[in-house]
Amino acid sequence: MESKNIVFNAENRERLQKVLAQAGVASRRHAEQLILEGRVTVNGDTISALGTKVGIKDHIEVDGKPVERFEEFQYYLLNKPVSVITSASDPQGRPTVVDLMKDVPTRVYPVGRLDYDTSGVLVLTNDGELAHRLMHPSYGVEKTYRVWVQGPVGINALERLRQGVLLEDGNTAPAKVERVSGVLKRTNLDSKGDHLEVLEVTIHEGRNRQIRRMFAAIGYPVVKLERIRFGTLTQEKTLCSGAYRALTRQEVKELRSTVGL
Known part of the structure; x- marks a missing residue:
C-alpha cells in the first residue's frame, strides 16, 4: 500500500x-x-x-x-583506546567501543569514527538527530588531534596543511596547525632512533583516515595519533584509556547549540 x-x-x-x-x-x-x-x-x-x-x-x-522510541536520550564521552573498533560490532571479533559501554543500560552508538590505531575523545549517544548533525560536514564541527611524526617538520610542509592538501578524494579544507613542542628525544615511540615532533591539528572534515593521509601526503607519516577535542568537548586527564562518563546537561546543551539544535 x-x-x-x-x-x-x-x-x-x-x-x-x-x-x-x-x-x-x-x-x-x-x-x-x-x-x-x-x-x-x-x-x-x-x-x-x-x-x-x-x-x-x-x-x-x-x-x-x-523500533524502540527513546523518551530520554543518553550522551557519553569515551576515551577510546587504540586497538578498538569504532563500531557496534565487528565481523572479525575485535573489541568495539560498544563493548566498552556494556554497563550503560541504553544502547548507544558512536558519533563518527576513530581509526583502530587512533585514541582519544569519542561521543556515543542514542540521539540520532544530534549524531547526524555532528557528523555532517555542513555543520563544520571542529576536531583537534595531537599528532606525533618523525621531525622536525619543515615550515613549507606546515603551510601545505594550512592551505589544504590534495588527496586522492580531492583537496582538504585548510587546517589549523600548531607546534606543541620541539623535537622529542628518546621517547618510547622512537623505535628507529629518530626524533619525534608533536603537532596539534584542527579540521572540520571527517574523511576516512584523513589526518594520516594528510601527513603522508606532505612526507611525514604519523607515528601516533590522538584526538583531544571534538566540538566543545575536550580530553580529560582523569578519564583513563577505555573509561567513559555521562555528559552533563550543560555539555549536551553546548554540543547541541554547536549544530543549531
Missing part, C-alpha cells in the same frame, strides 16, 4: 526518517534509504515515500524488528 493512502496519528507528528534517526536506527540519510527500499513499516503498512509523518502512538518496524 502506498503511504499516501495511510492515515497516522495526527498529534505531534515528525517525519519518519527523523524519528528513525532519533531512535538510533541509522543516520537520517541512511534512514531515507531504508524507507525508499521498502524496509520500513508503520502500523503494519510498508512505507516507501519520503515525507511520511508519524506520531508517538504509531508502531514502527525496520526489517520486521520494532
Whole structure:
C-alpha cells in the first residue's frame, strides 16, 4: 500500500526518517534509504515515500524488528583506546567501543569514527538527530588531534596543511596547525632512533583516515595519533584509556547549540 493512502496519528507528528534517526536506527540519510527500499513499516503498512509523518502512538518496524522510541536520550564521552573498533560490532571479533559501554543500560552508538590505531575523545549517544548533525560536514564541527611524526617538520610542509592538501578524494579544507613542542628525544615511540615532533591539528572534515593521509601526503607519516577535542568537548586527564562518563546537561546543551539544535 502506498503511504499516501495511510492515515497516522495526527498529534505531534515528525517525519519518519527523523524519528528513525532519533531512535538510533541509522543516520537520517541512511534512514531515507531504508524507507525508499521498502524496509520500513508503520502500523503494519510498508512505507516507501519520503515525507511520511508519524506520531508517538504509531508502531514502527525496520526489517520486521520494532523500533524502540527513546523518551530520554543518553550522551557519553569515551576515551577510546587504540586497538578498538569504532563500531557496534565487528565481523572479525575485535573489541568495539560498544563493548566498552556494556554497563550503560541504553544502547548507544558512536558519533563518527576513530581509526583502530587512533585514541582519544569519542561521543556515543542514542540521539540520532544530534549524531547526524555532528557528523555532517555542513555543520563544520571542529576536531583537534595531537599528532606525533618523525621531525622536525619543515615550515613549507606546515603551510601545505594550512592551505589544504590534495588527496586522492580531492583537496582538504585548510587546517589549523600548531607546534606543541620541539623535537622529542628518546621517547618510547622512537623505535628507529629518530626524533619525534608533536603537532596539534584542527579540521572540520571527517574523511576516512584523513589526518594520516594528510601527513603522508606532505612526507611525514604519523607515528601516533590522538584526538583531544571534538566540538566543545575536550580530553580529560582523569578519564583513563577505555573509561567513559555521562555528559552533563550543560555539555549536551553546548554540543547541541554547536549544530543549531
